[in-house]
Amino acid sequence: MPLLAVESLETRYGPLRAVDGVSLRIEAGETLALVGESGCGKSTLGKTILRLVPHSGGTVRFGGVDVARLRGRTLKPFRRRMQMVFQDPSASLNPRQTVGTILSAPLRVHGVHGRIERRRQVEAMADRVGLPVGGLVRYPHEFSGGQRQRIGIARALILRPELVVCDEPVSALDVSIQAQILNLLVDLKSDYNLSYLFISHDLGVVRYIADRIAVMYLGRIVENAPHHSLWSRPLHPYTQGLIRAVPGQGSPGRPNRVAPIAGDMPNPLDPPDGCRFHPRCALAADICRVNDPPLRAVLPGHDVACHFASA
Amino acid sequence: MPLEFPGREDPLLDVRDLFISFGDNAAVRGLDFTIRRGETLALVGESGCGKSATALSLLRLLPPAGRVAGGSIRFEDRDILRLPENEMRRLRGGAISMVFQEPMTSLNPVLPIGRQITEAIRSHERVSARAARARAIELLNLVRIPEAHRRIDDYPHTLSGGMRQRVMIAMAVACRPRLLIADEPTTALDVTIQAQVLELLDRLRQDLSMGLLLITHDLGLVADWADRVVVMYAGRKCEEAPVETLLRAPLHPYTSGLMACSPKLASGLHFRQGRLPEIGGSVASAADVAGCLFAPRCASARDACHAVRPDAKPAGSRDHLLACPVHAPADYAIACC
Ligand SMILES: Nc1ncnc2c1ncn2[C@@H]1O[C@H](COP(=O)(O)OP(=O)(O)OP(=O)(O)O)[C@@H](O)[C@H]1O
Ligand SMILES: Nc1ncnc2c1ncn2[C@@H]1O[C@H](COP(=O)(O)OP(=O)(O)O)[C@@H](O)[C@H]1O
Ligand code: SF4
Ligand code: SF4
Ligand SMILES: [Mg+2]
Ligand SMILES: [Mg+2]
16 A cells, blocks of 8 residues: 555645646655646645645545545644655744754644653754754754755654655755755655655756656646656656756757747646647647547556657 | 966956955955856856855945955956946946846836836937837847737736746847846746746847856756856855866866766666765855865865965966866966966
8 A cells, every 4th residue: 555645636726726636656665756847736736735735626545544534633643644844944944933942843732742852852853964963942044054954854854754745845955955955865764764755846856866756737747657767768748848958968068958848837727728738749739739638557657648658 | 367368368357356245244255257258157156155246246236235345347448346337327237237036026016028128228228119119029029928019018927937037138138238147047947948048048149249147056057058167165266167178077176076966867876876975064164264265165175275275276278277276287386386
């Protein structure tokens, strides 16, 4: 049984279907990366799974239980098992609380009793994520961006969750700090046997961190594949365009200057008929303007939503 | 600087020994670089290393807290730091223009985009409202805004991020600048749109034979679009070279560290096979260092590095400058003295 199984999930903001029929699975110990352009619904999907925004259809099974239907007391134990790390560590940390208070709050909320026990756990976690000794009595703004992200990670892990949704956890960080945080996330994953839903628009980062990659476009998953299969044989024209768009793939003296995908993402309030990618797709044919291609297995474990994808 | 650098003879922009400070904080500490006509120079470095401060100083647009504390900035035959303010105003948006990272902060939300472009034109040139509007449509076509004649009366918030950035570029090149400063022009954009915007900037560079100062922290973009590169760390230049040289044979440990630690599509490294190379520590450690500012993070630092602050000098060839005696080729000491 997968740790997480999302089925036909839908999330609306008024008339907008930000997540529009998404199905995916995450196995225990697996890292699934979610990639796609800004506004395609990645964060909304992550937050819907964690019950931070309400869904309007479909199921989210965590350890076999449909958490999308739980509320109140029955939901609480699941909240503890699923946590989130945010992109902007400064915005997600209360500036008026010390790091010690920030890290012990989840313990208090989830009934870890005894000041001394909480303190012991907070100190151990702070140490584990590489925060300086004595940092617990300081405030978030006294730390650098990288250190603040360590605080955000410690806060997410203090309850020993099984699934962590990392929403662009390194996008706001400098390259040299990115590598430190990515290595930390990898170490913590094996220490605590975590599964990650790793949201990112940086395919270089995703190539390193993901076991499986789901590509999202206008609220839908258009390709979902194990990493070796995705990088060696991306099958959806959108995925292919995203990969070609990554800068720096030429060789010295032979720069790579193609603009791979034309146009912008369409208005999500009025998605195109047929295949949602057709206005930007170089391969679009008549059928693409009419029929919406379903996500189907084209290679083992490798699903694609394109009329023309073949193995 | 008694040395002769290729391109130094008649550069479009010549910045020497620039110092910028914000109160006691030295943001830029002795920076030299030049830009030639029609050339793209990339200024690379992590946040806080002084890229934006440098860019703003070229237009004398530093915020009130900041000031140029030393050095010179020469644009063509003008001494920027001594130019009367009225001449400086004419230069801004005219011969020297700038594209900012966040298009929304530099577009006026309550004016249609067309008005903003025509005002930019008419503040520099005497043209009728009608002619300016026609130019604005032409410019929007140039930056490939679809149906420009219709979109010209749209407000910025109705455009996508990529379109706003293209409108910004249209405004910036409205008066055919000879130097265009692009400060992280695509950092807020998706890679798909990023490629479109850079292609546009590069086409304009060729068509108008502008010098382009491309400020970025993305070495991939540098590889694709720059002719020459200046790598900065904590307000100083650690290395400068033609892009090909830098990519093939980076010398400074900071440059090679940056290249190694950014996860790349092509490297194929996966976390189950090994760790990413890291540069330890953070730039904060450069705050009160006597010698090489990178020494607290440098794996090859030795005693001398903590005592003497190295200047960028020719290493191997005259157009490859390096501020690190430890990683320099054999002729380094000879070339420098
Ligand atoms: N609170 C909200 N109210 C209304 N619409 C929203 C809200 N949050 C997001 N949206 C819209 O839902 C869609 C998906 O947004 P979401 O933030 O999930 O995208 P994303 O893929 O995470 O983008 P990014 O890469 O920019 O973070 C977008 O069209 C967005 O404008
Ligand atoms: N308005 C300001 N007030 C005070 N300090 C500033 C201001 N702008 C920049 N600085 C400081 O100047 C240094 C260089 O900043 P900046 O040029 O913005 O770097 P970059 O663009 O490379 O990220 C940093 O130490 C930064 O904190
Ligand atoms: S279904 Fe058609 S339009 Fe959609 S991705 Fe495939 S070829 Fe392109
Ligand atoms: S001078 Fe010394 S500390 Fe500085 S980069 Fe070179 S080896 Fe490292
Ligand atoms: Mg998001
Ligand atoms: Mg900047």
